[in-house]
Amino acid sequence: MIWNLFFIFIKIGLLSFGGGYAILPMIQHEAMAGGWLSEKEFQEVVSIAGMSPGPVATNSATLIGYRVAGIEGAIVSTLGMVLPSLIIIIVISIFFYRVRDSQWIKTLFYGLRPVITGLIAYAAIRFGLNSMEHAFVTWQTIGMLIIVFAALYGLMKYKLHPLTIIVASGILGVAFF
Amino acid sequence: MRTTMKTNAMTNTDLRISLLFQLFWVFVRIGPVTFGGGYAMIPMIEREISAKRKWLGEEEMDEILSLAGAAPGGVGVNAAAFIGYRLAGVKGAIAAIAGITIPTFIIVCLLSAVYSQLAEEPKVIAAMKGIHGAVIALILVAAYRMAKNAIFDKTTAVTALVIPIVLLVSGINPIYVIAVGLIIGFVYMPIKQLLGLQVRTEKDSLNNSDEESNYPEYYI
Numbered sequence: 364m365i366w367n368l369f370f371i372f373i374k375i376g377l378l379s380f381g382g383g384y385a386i387l388p389m390i391q392h393e394a395m396a397g398g399w400l401s402e403k404e405f406q407e408v409v410s411i412a413g414m415s416p417g418p419v420a421t422n423s424a425t426l427i428g429y430r431v432a433g434i435e436g437a438i439v440s441t442l443g444m445v446l447p448s449l450i451i452i453i454v455i456s457i458f459f460y461r462v463r464d465s466q467w468i469k470t471l472f473y474g475l476r477p478v479i480t481g482l483i484a485y486a487a488i489r490f491g492l493n494s495m496e497h498a499f500v501t502w503q504t505i506g507m508l509i510i511v512f513a514a515l516y517g518l519m520k521y522k523l524h525p526l527t528i529i530v531a532s533g534i535l536g537v538a539f540f
Numbered sequence: 541m542r543t544t545m546k547t548n549a550m551t552n553t554d555l556r557i558s559l560l561f562q563l564f565w566v567f568v569r570i571g572p573v574t575f576g577g578g579y580a581m582i583p584m585i586e587r588e589i590s591a592k593r594k595w596l597g598e599e600e601m602d603e604i605l606s607l608a609g610a611a612p613g614g615v616g617v618n619a620a621a622f623i624g625y626r627l628a629g630v631k632g633a634i635a636a637i638a639g640i641t642i643p644t645f646i647i648v649c650l651l652s653a654v655y656s657q658l659a660e661e662p663k664v665i666a667a668m669k670g671i672h673g674a675v676i677a678l679i680l681v682a683a684y685r686m687a688k689n690a691i692f693d694k695t696t697a698v699t700a701l702v703i704p705i706v707l708l709v710s711g712i713n714p715i716y717v718i719a720v721g722l723i724i725g726f727v728y729m730p731i732k733q734l735l736g737l738q739v740r741t742e743k744d745s746l747n748n749s750d751e752e753s754n755y756p757e758y759y760i
Contacts, residue, residue, distance in 0.1 A: 378718050379612045384682045388707065388714040396713075410668055411651055413675040417571050417644030418614035425648045434649065441645055445637055448613030452621035453633060455611060469741040472610065474699070474724025476690030478717055481703025483683040485714075488704055491676050494669070503669075510673030511680075518681050526575040529674045536670020537663055 364432055365439050371397070372424050372443030377451075379444075381479030383419030387486040390423055399431045406493050414529045420444060506539035559628050560635045566593070567620050567639030572647060574616070581616040581640075589623055596626065616640055692743040695728055 371393050379386040387409060394400045400408065408430070412422035421444050428440025494507050510532050517523040517531070566588050574580040582605060590601045604626070608618035617640060624636030658664045691697050703717055725741065732739050 374715075377612060378715055379614075380718060380721070381686065382609075382614050384679045385686075387679075389718075392713050392715075406672065407655075407668070410671050410675055411655060412648070413678060414671055415644060415648045415651055416573065416575050417640075417647070418616050420614050421617065421641060422644060422648050425645055426652055429649055429652050437645070437649055441641060445613075445617055445641055448611070448617045449621050449633055449637055451611050451613065452608075452618055453625055453630060455607060456622065456625050466741070468610070470725035470729050471722060472725070473696070473741040474726075474728065475718075475721040476686065477696040477699035478703055478721030478724070480683060480686045480690045480700040481707075482714060482717060483679060483686055484700070485704035485707045487676055487679040487683055488708065490672075490679060494672055494676070507669070507673050510670055511676050514674045514677030515680060518677060519684075524575065525580070525678060528677065529575070529671055532670040532674035532677075533667040534670070536667045536673070540666035540669050 365435060367397070368428055368431060368436055369439040369443045372428075372440045373447060375424075376444045376447035379420060379447075380475055381482065383423075384486050385479045385482040386420045387423065388482055388489065390420075390427065391489070394427055399427065402493060404430070406490065409490065503540065506535075510535050510539070556628065556631075560631055563624050563628060563632055564635040564639040567636050568643055571616075571640050571643045582619070585616075585619055585623070596623065600626075689743055693740065695724075699724065 375386060375389050375393065378389070391402075391405050394405055395402065408423055408426045409419075412419050412426055415422050421441060424440040424444040425437045428436035428438070430436075432439075491511070494504075513535070514528050514532055517528050518525070570581055570584050570588065574584060586601055586605070589595050590598055596604070604622045605615075605619055608622055609615045611618050617637060620636035620640040621633045624632035624634070626632075628635070655664075687700060691700055699721075706712070707714060707717065729739060729741070
């Protein structure tokens with residue numbers, strides 16, 4: 364089980380272009396395919412990862428490892444997530460320090476960037492759909508929509524700090540639900 | 541610490557160990573105060589490494605940060621690895637990554653343990669629902685910021701729209717989608733060139749000196 368966790372997060376770490384939120388769909392796929400977490404438990408993991416300081420992807424790996432196999436699981440999952448970064452960065456530093464301006468890299472990112480955009484959008488849709496427990500509109504759904512739009516407004520218009528948004532939404536949650 | 545660095549009486553090994561520890565310590569202090577993911581760490585990393593300690597020049601720092609955003613993995617972890625490697629080789633990279641990972645690792649484990657104790661409390665459940673909403677908003681903002689740099693012609697727009705639909709309908713492993721993203725440019729560019737169309741691989745504003753637009757601020 365421990366090795367399984369380690370190798371799956373190595374695989375995710377190697378392909379985690381676009382960072383945190385873009386990787387969430389991949390982590391979710393593996394966690395659910397492996398029968399480690401239910402969709403609801405995964406959403407809890409993402410909420411806790413999002414409200415913690417530091418990188419969302421590494422935080423999610425830590426949390427999933429912790430749930431599946433305790434502290435040991437948390438350690439191997441985090442190592443698995445970070446190790447590919449370490450190796451790739453060292454290789455880039457040695458061989459292609461000046462890759463930024465190469466046409467090859469630009470062509471690569473031409474296709475990769477919109478795919479990452481799509482993956483992040485998918486993560487948001489999946490996360491949003493999951494918050495609706497019923498097919499019809501309920502007070503829960505309306506409350507959730509109010510919080511999402513208020514948070515969006517605060518982030519985009521007033522550039523509020525993510526922590527402020529998280530704390531305020533938690534308080535609104537207690538008031539609404 | 542800096543005065544001990546300058547003492548000539550110290551041997552090389554002592555200096556190396558001291559540098560490794562300083563690298564570790566700088567990144568230990570950055571992790572716990574940055575919320576909203578890796579890109580929130582960038583200004584702090586710049587301040588600590590190039591403005592305060594003068595370990596790297598500004599231009600070198602810019603280069604490192606844009607590479608850190610492009611490579612797979614979180615931008616914060618990547619930047620730490622780059623800086624550590626430039627200053628002190630493989631050991632430096634390991635020290636920097638350990639520094640940026642360990643404090644948040646501990647915080648996340650503690651939060652998880654506290655949450656599992658309180659998970660049944662109605663007030664905690666309600667607060668978590670509210671936070672769920674905040675996280676949806678954070679992800680949407682990340683998608684919007686990524687889109688601003690990613691979408692500038694029909695192919696990129698269609699790709700970004702089709703991907704979530706395909707994933708929702710088919711439930712395939714998102715890893716395949718990344719694989720497709722890696723080859724789209726190499727298939728599409730030659731075709732476009734054959735047809736004699738104008739080829740653009742980046743949004744025009746990406747080439748501006750405006751550094752903000754060079755870091756697509758998706759959250760890590």
